[in-house]
Every structure is written in C-alpha cells, then in structure tokens.
Amino acid sequence: MDTLTHALSGALLARATAPAISRPGELTPRTRMAAGFLAAAFPDSDIVLRVFGALPYLDLHRGVTHSIIMLPAWALVLAWLFSRFSRQCYSWRAIYGTAALGIAIHIAGDVFTAYGTMVLAPFSYHRFALPFTFIIDPYFTAIIVMGLAAAMLRRQGRYPAIIALVVLGGYVGFQGVLHSQVIKVGKAYAAAHRLEGTGTGIHAIPQPLSPFNWKIIVIHGDNYYEALVNLRHIQVLKPPDTANGISAIWGRIASGYQPPSMATWRHYGRFGEIESQDALAREAWSQEIFTRYRQFAMFPFLDRIESTGSGVCVWFLDLRFTLPSLPPSLGFGVCRDSAGDPWRLGQKAGAFGTDTISELLGMEGD
Known part of the structure; x- marks a missing residue:
C-alpha cells in the first residue's frame, strides 16, 4: 500500500475511535487525526534502508517497523516525540493509543498486498500476506478520502469515519471473495493439464486498475504457468488504436486482462526454457551474493542471459512484479567478466520502480 493511503487510513x-466529547488532557479530534496520520506513515520510514542499495531495502522492507511485536515500542517512541514537539502540552499517555492504532492499521493494510509483511520480526522474518489488494488501489483510497471528508464536514465526525471503515472492511472482504474465485480458475487449469502433486501451488495476485483484474500463477516444480484474467469481462478486450497518452497506456494495461475462459496461459521456467541455458542459470542463481534476492523473490524466473565479449550477465525477474505493457520492475542478476572471474550483483534497468517510471513517460512521446 502506498504511504499516503496508509497515512490517511491512520x-x-x-477519528473513528475519538470519544464523543474530549476531556481535559485528551487530544482534540483534529490533533488526534494528525497523530494518527503521522503514526500510520511511520512504518514506511524504513525507506532509509535504501541508502544501502535497492536489494537490501527490498529484502528488509516491511520488517521491524512493520512488526506487531515491536508495535508497542514504536508507539511509545512516537507518543514521546509528539508530546515533546507538539504545540499543545499533551502527555505521551494521551497520544500513545492513537499512535498504536495508526501503526496497527498500516501493518494490516500491508498484509493484504502480495509483497508480504514480517509481522513477527525480529523473531521471525517470514512474510505474511493475504494478497487481496493491489499495492495502489484507487477504490481503497477513495473510500478513505470520502470518509475523512464527511467526518471533517460534520460536527459528530466519528460516525462517517466509522461507516467508512466498515465499507473499507467490506471492500477488502469482497476482494477476498474474488481471490477465492480466481484460485478456483487456477485449480481447474492445473487439473486439466495434470499439474498436480508435490511441488504444485496455486496463487492469485491482485492487479491494477480494477478489483476484478487478477494474475493467476500455477507452480509446478521449477515451472510457472501464468494467466491474466478479469472476472467481469465476457469478451476479449482489444488494445487501443492510439499509441500516445496516459489513457492509451491504461487501455493497453486493461486489455491484458481477459475473461478466464479466454485467457492466454504463458509458461516461465525458473532457469529458462532453453536446455542449454539451464546449467549457467542454476550456477548464477546459487551464488552467495544472490542470497538476498533468493530470499525475496517468490516467483523468480530467468529473464535473459546477456553475453558481452567473454563476460556474461544472468538476469531474473519475479512474476509478482510484471505487468502487461509496462517495463518489468525489481529485476536483478549476477554478472562476471570472464569464466574465471567472481560473480557480482547486477541491477536491471527498471528495478525498484524508478527507471520504470521514466521508461513509461518515455513511451508517451513515441
């Protein structure tokens, strides 16, 4: 979930949990909302890890700052800071509950995305995920914004806020129902193609633009079978004729998602689909310098092998972060200058989203 949406949810x-009448020493509704806003944005302060490189950040993001075990300590720190630097003389005790709620709703929001959240860090670095919501969901954000706007326009503002939270919960629940439907489509495909047994898994990942857009991934050993579906479409969508503009880009993305019965299934191999590439891909994948990426990637596959003179680069992508008609993000690999040289870590253009944005903007001028 994007940081702004997290902050607004806080x-x-x-506002929804504010008492009907503020007592002496308690936060006013507006101060309470400001504290909730800042507290809910706090977990993403782990962006400072970016100074150590994109891969360490990706591996450690949503770690200790997103931990329910560390939540009481973080809430205490934030409450003390708010108390220390606020214009009003509030005690940290008056702020603590609001800070804790803000951090908690941030953690909950991230759990419903496909990235995974280490809610038990530092005792466990397992990433928990209920992949119901795409990381940027305009409908999710709109529900929050409308609830806040209604709350600020009414004197008894907590009731619109409560209603908005209920609607938000219902929306996520609806996405959960869609997720179960998509899983059934994946199971049907696996059964029809005899992709069952040990080493087989069915996954559904939410996609952009619509809660009905989903990516299905069927795992069978080191092979992935992927389909992009829209549960509401009954006809195949065609990409727009125009090549320029944001609307054309959105149209190309939307046309990538087809009715389940008409979806195109694509095959990806963790170590490639060409037998001659298998040994080199496995060697590159097993390098110690690539440990962080192996831990992070959930559906890794060989993107390509590039030869440069006597050197070579082996690039991998994660199916979680590929979208139709857009440059892939979060791709990494290992390179060496010759067969006898050590491998070094490489970062693909478009990784970490920054270059992807510039490439996307460049598409508009083509």
Whole structure:
C-alpha cells in the first residue's frame, strides 16, 4: 500500500475511535487525526534502508517497523516525540493509543498486498500476506478520502469515519471473495493439464486498475504457468488504436486482462526454457551474493542471459512484479567478466520502480 493511503487510513481510524466529547488532557479530534496520520506513515520510514542499495531495502522492507511485536515500542517512541514537539502540552499517555492504532492499521493494510509483511520480526522474518489488494488501489483510497471528508464536514465526525471503515472492511472482504474465485480458475487449469502433486501451488495476485483484474500463477516444480484474467469481462478486450497518452497506456494495461475462459496461459521456467541455458542459470542463481534476492523473490524466473565479449550477465525477474505493457520492475542478476572471474550483483534497468517510471513517460512521446 502506498504511504499516503496508509497515512490517511491512520487519520480515519483516529477519528473513528475519538470519544464523543474530549476531556481535559485528551487530544482534540483534529490533533488526534494528525497523530494518527503521522503514526500510520511511520512504518514506511524504513525507506532509509535504501541508502544501502535497492536489494537490501527490498529484502528488509516491511520488517521491524512493520512488526506487531515491536508495535508497542514504536508507539511509545512516537507518543514521546509528539508530546515533546507538539504545540499543545499533551502527555505521551494521551497520544500513545492513537499512535498504536495508526501503526496497527498500516501493518494490516500491508498484509493484504502480495509483497508480504514480517509481522513477527525480529523473531521471525517470514512474510505474511493475504494478497487481496493491489499495492495502489484507487477504490481503497477513495473510500478513505470520502470518509475523512464527511467526518471533517460534520460536527459528530466519528460516525462517517466509522461507516467508512466498515465499507473499507467490506471492500477488502469482497476482494477476498474474488481471490477465492480466481484460485478456483487456477485449480481447474492445473487439473486439466495434470499439474498436480508435490511441488504444485496455486496463487492469485491482485492487479491494477480494477478489483476484478487478477494474475493467476500455477507452480509446478521449477515451472510457472501464468494467466491474466478479469472476472467481469465476457469478451476479449482489444488494445487501443492510439499509441500516445496516459489513457492509451491504461487501455493497453486493461486489455491484458481477459475473461478466464479466454485467457492466454504463458509458461516461465525458473532457469529458462532453453536446455542449454539451464546449467549457467542454476550456477548464477546459487551464488552467495544472490542470497538476498533468493530470499525475496517468490516467483523468480530467468529473464535473459546477456553475453558481452567473454563476460556474461544472468538476469531474473519475479512474476509478482510484471505487468502487461509496462517495463518489468525489481529485476536483478549476477554478472562476471570472464569464466574465471567472481560473480557480482547486477541491477536491471527498471528495478525498484524508478527507471520504470521514466521508461513509461518515455513511451508517451513515441
């Protein structure tokens, strides 16, 4: 979930849980919303890890700052800081509950995305995920914004905030129902193609633009079978004729998702689909320098092998972060200058999203 949506959800929860009448020493509704806003944004402060490189950040993001075990300590730190630097003389005790709620709703929001959240860090670095919501969901954000707007326009503002939270919960629940439907499509495909037994798994990952857009991934050993579906479409969508503009880009993305019965299934191999590439891909994949990426990637596959003179680069992508008609993100690999040289870590253009944005903007001028 994007940080702004997290922060707004913290403000909404703070307003919904505010007492009807503020007592002496308690936060006013507006101050409570401000504290909730800042507290809910706090877990993403782990962006500072970016100074150590993109891969360490990706591997450690949503770690200790997103931990329910560390939540009481973080809430205490934030409450003390708010108390220390706020214009009003509030005690940290008056702020602590709001800070804790803000952090908690941030953690909950991230759990419903496909990235995974280490909610038990530092005792466990397992990433928990209920992949119901795409990382940027305009409908999710709109529910929060409308709830906040209604709450600020009414004197008894907590009731619109409460209603908005209920609607938000219902929306996520609806996405959960869609997720189960997509899983059934994946199971049907696996059964029809005899992709069952040990080493087989069915996954559904939410996609952009619509809650009905999903990516299905069927795992069978080191092979992935992927389909992009829209549960509401009954006809195949065609990409727009125009090549320029944001609307054309959105149209190309939307046309990538087809009715389940008409979806195109694509095959990806973790170590490639060409037998001659298998040994080199496995060697590159097993390098110690690539450990962080192996831990991070959930559906890794060989993107390509590039030869440069006597050197070579072996590039991998994760199916979680590929979208139709857009440059792939979060791709990494290992390179060496010759067969006897050590491998070094490489970062693909478009990794970490920054270059992807510039490439996307460049598409508009083509």
